[in-house]
Structure formats: C-alpha cells, structure tokens
Amino acid sequence: MVGGYGRGPDILHGVTIEVDRGEIAVIVGPNGAGKSTAMKAVFGMLNVHSGSVMFDGEDIRTLTPQARVAKGMGFVPQTHNIFTSMSVEDNLEMGAFLRKDDFADTMEQVYDLFPILKEKRNQHAGELSGGQRQQVAVGRALMTQPKLLMLDEPTAGVSPIVMDELFDRIIEVARTGISILMVEQNARQALEIADKGYVLVQGANAHTGTGKELLADPQVRKSFLGG
Incomplete structure (x- = not known):
C-alpha cells in the first residue's frame, strides 16, 4: 500500500501486511512509523494511491469503512x-x-x-x-x-496485569477462527503472541517474520526492543 491523508504527502511507502484466518499479526515500530496509518488504510479511512487491499480474495480498496464492516471487518480505534x-x-x-x-x-x-x-x-x-x-x-x-478484528494500541494506558489479560483474551478470539491485526506499543509482549510480525520504519516494511523470529533477530532487538 502507498497512501496518505487527503491530498497530503504519502505516509505509507509500499507497506505489505498479511494475516490469515485465525492468525494474530502485529505491527510494531517507532513513533511516527505509520503503524496506525497502515491500519486505517486497511479499514478505508485514508487514500490508498497504489497497491490493493485484498479481503477474502476481493480487492476492497474502493469500499467505504461501513461497507468493509458489512464484509467482515471490525475496527477498534485507540481512543x-x-x-x-x-x-x-x-x-x-x-x-x-x-x-x-x-x-x-x-x-x-x-x-x-x-x-x-x-x-x-x-x-x-x-x-x-x-x-x-x-x-x-x-x-x-x-x-x-467479524472475520478480521483490527485493534489499534489495545493496551495503551493500562497496567501490565490488565495488558496480559487483554492479550489472553485476544488469543482466545483468534482461536475461534477470527483473524487479528494489531498495532501495539508493547512490542515485545505483542510479538510473543504473534503468528506474524511487521516492523515498520518511516512508512515502509523494515523487518517481517514470525513473532519468534523477530524476537530473536539481533537487529530488531537492538533497535526496537531495548536490546
């Protein structure tokens, strides 16, 4: 996906994200990396100038957010x-x-x-x-x-105990066959439960892998997980 807000400059520069049925995919990265923007692009809240948004084999790039909800997308904004x-x-x-x-x-x-x-x-x-x-x-x-549940910073501002409980519930939801796409500031904890992980930097994919692969990657650990 390449896109941004209105007629402003592109914020996303060729971001690719994929989540299969019943999987948990997590988007992490520094502030201003385009994490929430990527989520909003998938949900139809900003312009995708090139690329596509495929859902159940259909390109839904032209659909409104309301139409995407009818197709099976659920979105929980941060605030x-x-x-x-x-x-x-x-x-x-x-x-x-x-x-x-x-x-x-x-x-x-x-x-x-x-x-x-x-x-x-x-x-x-x-x-x-x-x-x-x-x-x-x-x-x-x-x-x-929903077939796909999108969560933008679901643990923002909650205690570590509540965060762990929310992550446990998110795992339970995924086990029912619902796909989860999540932007999360608590990167280490989120990657521990992730089937797929995407590290975004300046609106582009920097690292992609399973949650375990990214947690074990020395460069990811040093740059984004505090060593």
Whole structure:
C-alpha cells in the first residue's frame, strides 16, 4: 500500500501486511512509523494511491469503512472507542446495528469472554476503568461477527496485569477462527503472541517474520526492543 491523508504527502511507502484466518499479526515500530496509518488504510479511512487491499480474495480498496464492516471487518480505534454515556450493554448492542438476525448468542459469547462486562452491563461505560473500557470496545467490535478484528494500541494506558489479560483474551478470539491485526506499543509482549510480525520504519516494511523470529533477530532487538 502507498497512501496518505487527503491530498497530503504519502505516509505509507509500499507497506505489505498479511494475516490469515485465525492468525494474530502485529505491527510494531517507532513513533511516527505509520503503524496506525497502515491500519486505517486497511479499514478505508485514508487514500490508498497504489497497491490493493485484498479481503477474502476481493480487492476492497474502493469500499467505504461501513461497507468493509458489512464484509467482515471490525475496527477498534485507540481512543474515543466507546459511548461513555451509554450502558455497557447498549454499547454492545450498537455493535450489532448492521445485523438483521438475533444477536443474543453473540452477546453471551462476549460476556463469556469478558465476565466483568456482564457484571457491569447496566453501568455507564464511562464509569469503567481503562482496561474495562477496552473490553467494551473489543466486545462491541465482536458483535459485528467479524472475520478480521483490527485493534489499534489495545493496551495503551493500562497496567501490565490488565495488558496480559487483554492479550489472553485476544488469543482466545483468534482461536475461534477470527483473524487479528494489531498495532501495539508493547512490542515485545505483542510479538510473543504473534503468528506474524511487521516492523515498520518511516512508512515502509523494515523487518517481517514470525513473532519468534523477530524476537530473536539481533537487529530488531537492538533497535526496537531495548536490546
């Protein structure tokens, strides 16, 4: 993908990212590397000037984000990702707005994945802790029954314990056959659970491999993982 915002300069300079069914793919790299921009390009939130976005064998580059959700993409942005004045359950129901079927079973699956949300389902989402808000955001995206779940910095601002718990839940989601594409600042921990890892630098692929390969790569360790 080559692209950027509006008529501004390109931020992505030939980025290639791939995630197969049930895999966890992680994008890491320094600040300003284009990680979140790459995620937004996949979701249709900025212009891809050349290259393609293939989903289930179809080039969806011209589709709106809403149309991509209908195709099976779920996206959880880093901030402003819940309705704070609405209850937890109402937030989850909002995630099912495109569905015409009964989504009660999906709601129960989300509550099984995040039991604290069931306990607090009638509370305003704005009253929850940072980690619980992230659970609401992920749960709402899961209500769309996505084939691909995209997470932009899901552990930003949460404690190490909450981060580990969120990663455990992400692994559980992938085991159900949902693909995960994740931008993550906690690079070492994210690569430990990654089937595929992509290190971006200045809007281009710098290193690509399995999570284990990148964790073992001396150059990656020195440049991006603190040695």
